[in-house]
Amino acid sequence: MSSPYTFDAPFTVGGQLDARAAHPEVGQRTVLIDANREWTYRQLRGESVRLGHLLRSRLGTIDDEHPAHVAMLLENRLELMSLFGGCAYAGATLFGVNTGLRGETLAGVLNQSKARVLVVDQSLQEHVERIRGDLEHVAEDGILVVRSGGEGALIGQELAEAAGAEVGDADPERAAPDVDVVAEQPLMVIYTSGTTGLPKGILNNHAKLLVIGMAVSGNMQLTPDDRGYACMPLFHSNAMFLGFMTAFWVGGSLAMRDHFSASQFVPDVLRFGATYWNYVGEPVHYVLGALEKKYGSADAIGAEVTRNPANKLRYALGNGAAAPDLEKFCDWLGLEDMFELYGSTEAAISTFRKKGDPRGSVGEVTDAKVRILDERGQECPPAVLDPDGKITNYADAVGEICRVADDTALFQGYFQNEKANTDKYRDGVYHSGDLGHIVQRDETRFLFFDGRTDDWIRKDGENFSALQVARLLQEHSDVVLAAAYGVPCAVSDEHVMVALKLRPGAMFDPKQFFDFCENSIDGGGMDRKWFPDFLRIVDEFEYTQTEKILVRNLKKLHFDLNRLGDAPVFFRERGDESYRPLDASSYEALRADFAAAEKLDLLDR
Numbered sequence: 313m314s315s316p317y318t319f320d321a322p323f324t325v326g327g328q329l330d331a332r333a334a335h336p337e338v339g340q341r342t343v344l345i346d347a348n349r350e351w352t353y354r355q356l357r358g359e360s361v362r363l364g365h366l367l368r369s370r371l372g373t374i375d376d377e378h379p380a381h382v383a384m385l386l387e388n389r390l391e392l393m394s395l396f397g398g399c400a401y402a403g404a405t406l407f408g409v410n411t412g413l414r415g416e417t418l419a420g421v422l423n424q425s426k427a428r429v430l431v432v433d434q435s436l437q438e439h440v441e442r443i444r445g446d447l448e449h450v451a452e453d454g455i456l457v458v459r460s461g462g463e464g465a466l467i468g469q470e471l472a473e474a475a476g477a478e479v480g481d482a483d484p485e486r487a488a489p490d491v492d493v494v495a496e497q498p499l500m501v502i503y504t505s506g507t508t509g510l511p512k513g514i515l516n517n518h519a520k521l522l523v524i525g526m527a528v529s530g531n532m533q534l535t536p537d538d539r540g541y542a543c544m545p546l547f548h549s550n551a552m553f554l555g556f557m558t559a560f561w562v563g564g565s566l567a568m569r570d571h572f573s574a575s576q577f578v579p580d581v582l583r584f585g586a587t588y589w590n591y592v593g594e595p596v597h598y599v600l601g602a603l604e605k606k607y608g609s610a611d612a613i614g615a616e617v618t619r620n621p622a623n624k625l626r627y628a629l630g631n632g633a634a635a636p637d638l639e640k641f642c643d644w645l646g647l648e649d650m651f652e653l654y655g656s657t658e659a660a661i662s663t664f665r666k667k668g669d670p671r672g673s674v675g676e677v678t679d680a681k682v683r684i685l686d687e688r689g690q691e692c693p694p695a696v697l698d699p700d701g702k703i704t705n706y707a708d709a710v711g712e713i714c715r716v717a718d719d720t721a722l723f724q725g726y727f728q729n730e731k732a733n734t735d736k737y738r739d740g741v742y743h744s745g746d747l748g749h750i751v752q753r754d755e756t757r758f759l760f761f762d763g764r765t766d767d768w769i770r771k772d773g774e775n776f777s778a779l780q781v782a783r784l785l786q787e788h789s790d791v792v793l794a795a796a797y798g799v800p801c802a803v804s805d806e807h808v809m810v811a812l813k814l815r816p817g818a819m820f821d822p823k824q825f826f827d828f829c830e831n832s833i834d835g836g837g838m839d840r841k842w843f844p845d846f847l848r849i850v851d852e853f854e855y856t857q858t859e860k861i862l863v864r865n866l867k868k869l870h871f872d873l874n875r876l877g878d879a880p881v882f883f884r885e886r887g888d889e890s891y892r893p894l895d896a897s898s899y900e901a902l903r904a905d906f907a908a909a910e911k912l913d914l915l916d917r
Contacts, residue, residue: 315529315536315562323495324518325400326360326488328560333357333484338563341536345567345584346390353563358482359390360397363471364489365479367402370429370454380404381449383427385411385418385436387570388546391458391471393556395431400499400518403491407501407513408547411436412839419443420510421503422450424728430468434460437467460570495519501727502549502657504775511776513727514657516549520722524659525557529564531664532588532627532651536563539624541586543569543577544595549657550773554590554629574598575606581645582622589625592773593632593804596641598886603644610644618646629653631761632773632804634909635672654713654759656775660723660742661715663759670751671701672910673758677750681717682759684709684750689741694752695760702913709749710762715742745775763806769798770805771841778863781842785810788828790818795853795861799846799870800914802905809846811866813853820849822882822891846871847891849880872915873899 317338321331332338332353339354351359367382374380382404386392399406407425409418411433418439422430423446430450432440434457444455444467455468475482499521501513542555546568559566567584569576577599581589607613617623628641629651638650654674655662661682663675684692686708695709703709715721720742726732736743747762764770769778781796793813798806814820825847832838848871854862869875871883871894882891883898892898906912 315534317536317563323522324493324497325397325499325521326364326493328522329353329357329360329397329400330488332560332563335563338536339484341563342565343560344390344393345539345565346388347570349390351390354484355482356394356397358484358486359394361401361484361486361488362475362479362482363394363398364401365486366475367398367404367429368489368491369478370451370456371402371404378428379426381407381425381427382429382431383407383409383422383425383450384547385409385430385432385440386458386547387411387433387435387460388542388551388568389433389458389460389570390568391431392546396500400493401488401491403489403493403497405498405501408503408552410503410511410547410839411545412833412841413511414439414833414838415443416446417510419446421513423448424510425449425501425513429454429456431456431458431471432468433458434464434466441467493518495522498724498727500552502547502552504657512729512732514549515724515727516657517724520659520724521553521557522561523722524553525561528554528629528664529558529561531666532558532629534558534562534564534588538562538564538587538626539585540564540566541569541581541584541589542566543572543580544590544592544773545571548774549659550590550592550630553657553659554653558588572598574602578603578617581625582620585622585624587624588627588629591628591630591633593630593634593637594772594801596628596630596633596637597803600637600640600644613644618644627651630773631655631674632770634803634911636909637803654746654748654761656744656746658723658736658744660721660737661713661744670753670758670760673751673760675759677757677759679715679721681715683714683716684711684748685714685716685741686711692749694757695749697751703749706749706917710747711749713744713746713748713759713761715744716740717742746770761805763800764798769796769808771798771801771808772804774841776839776842781808781838781844782810784832784838784842785812785829785844787832788825790814790820793853793861795863795866796844797863797867799867800906800911802902802909802911807845808842809848809866809870810844811848811850811853813850820847820880820882822893823889826884826888826890843884845884846894847882848876849882868917870915871899871902 319331321327343353344351426449456471457466457468495518498515500516503511540555540559542551544551626648631653652665665675692711695703696705751758778796782794785794795811799809801807881894883894
């Protein structure tokens with residue numbers, strides 16, 4: 313099945329929203345649900361147009377020196393989506409700032425964006441207040457606050473109050489701002505970390521957002537009766553691309569939670585009547601753990617969840633989940649299918665796994681320009697598998713996932729970062745920074761994801777800079793030098809591991825270092841995903857001839873006690889409040905987790 317509705321409208325988000333709001337049936341349908349509130353398509357248009365007028369008023373003069381740039385630091389709320397729509401109508405660009413950023417990194421991103429209006433969640437306003445004096449472009453009256461915590465002082469004018477006073481009610485019939493908006497115009501900048509410095513902003517124009525919604529909803533055969541569930545952050549591409557844009561394209565709806573909760577996942581899905589969910593790897597595992605903890609057995613889960621009449625969940629789509637988790641999730645939640653994807657916010661390369669594709673793959677490579685290249689730029693041969701399905705030519709078959717073409721597909725470049733553009737696309741080759749291999753069946757090529765290159769770490773569906781993590785940890789007074797790198801994870805993409813060289817005479821204190829990392833998240837520039845999962849203490853590093861740390865050698869040994877010998881290794885797990893020594897028994901327990909996830913080969917390469 314597919315949507316019975318067609319919309320003859322300009323290929324812009326505002327034009328498409330106008331068409332849906334004006335449709336006699338779709339206009340009255342729910343499009344967004346947030347906690348105990350919901351909006352129809354007509355209401356979303358009214359709220360978006362109102363904010364479009366407010367933004368044009370607050371931005372004032374718009375030219376090359378005064379760009380129409382708006383930043384948001386928001387949890388998943390209805391106001392986030394009306395701000396997205398407001399920017400679409402106003403011809404503005406919305407910068408989706410990661411809500412985990414703090415301190416200098418937060419200030420640096422906001423300054424680099426040149427945003428003159430900042431909309432911040434009340435629950436996050438203290439972090440903006442701390443760096444307010446460092447903001448270079450946000451005007452004195454440029455901070456607007458979404459009241460989310462009830463009473464209390466705000467650091468700027470309340471968004472709803474400002475819109476009401478300066479524009480009026482959210483009238484669905486109000487004319488949109490008189491702005492000429494075209495499909496090629498940037499609408500949203502979504503951040504991902506670079507190998508050095510600040511996170512990189514990826515440009516996404518109206519057409520790209522709409523094309524992704526059209527393609528993904530078509531692959532899933534969604535209808536207007538489908539409802540997504542977004543508990544991944546909407547400042548990131550996973551929820552915006554796979555959650556909202558897919559629902560929006562077919563005239564469906566999206567229910568939102570402000571943040572992920574494993575224990576609330578099933579109650580939310582049942583309460584909202586969600587039919588699909590966008591995910592990243594580890595939350596899949598956490599949901600399964602919460603179900604097992606609550607119900608205890610597969611039979612009880614079947615009775616209370618799988619066959620619950622309120623359970624309408626049919627699909628999940630995302631990336632980074634282990635094959636056994638995918639199968640168990642489908643079984644326990646009663647899904648028709650779970651679509652494991654490969655792709656990134658850049659969207660130059662993408663695959664979509666469907667039923668019948670090889671186990672563990674991320675789908676068929678349908679673009680003949682996508683190839684696996686070795687370090688010399690030569691195409692790698694397909695993987696050769698033994699009877700047990702293990703690769704016999706791993707060193708030859710695994711390389712970087714690239715696209716060799718004169719164009720960059722949907723990738724539209726990084727915001728004001730020409731070096732990043734040329735690093736990503738050079739000499740006619742788009743470099744993903746991901747490792748992978750191809751398994752060929754007849755004439756069909758299937759892609760398998762094998763991790764990141766040394767400069768990157770991928771965790772919970774997001775890529776970030778290993779160097780940035782190392783630099784933050786080197787702020788610790790006992791650390792002389794640090795190297796961060798991604799290591800195998802049983803349930804998702806990668807864990808974060810760090811090797812530390814301490815100052816002479818210093819003794820590693822597991823609790824103290826754990827607290828240092830927590831404080832770096834609360835008051836520094838560390839994102840929670842960067843929090844190291846494993847630590848290794850080294851007397852000295854190995855270096856290249858140019859005095860760079862040989863990270864590849866560290867990554868190869870990871871936390872394998874069989875190869876590290878007596879090297880001090882520490883680790884943490886979800887819920888821990890300190891690092892713990894990794895000893896033989898705890899390492900064997902980790903190996904058992906990898907074996908259960910059918911990923912033991914990742915440890916033994």
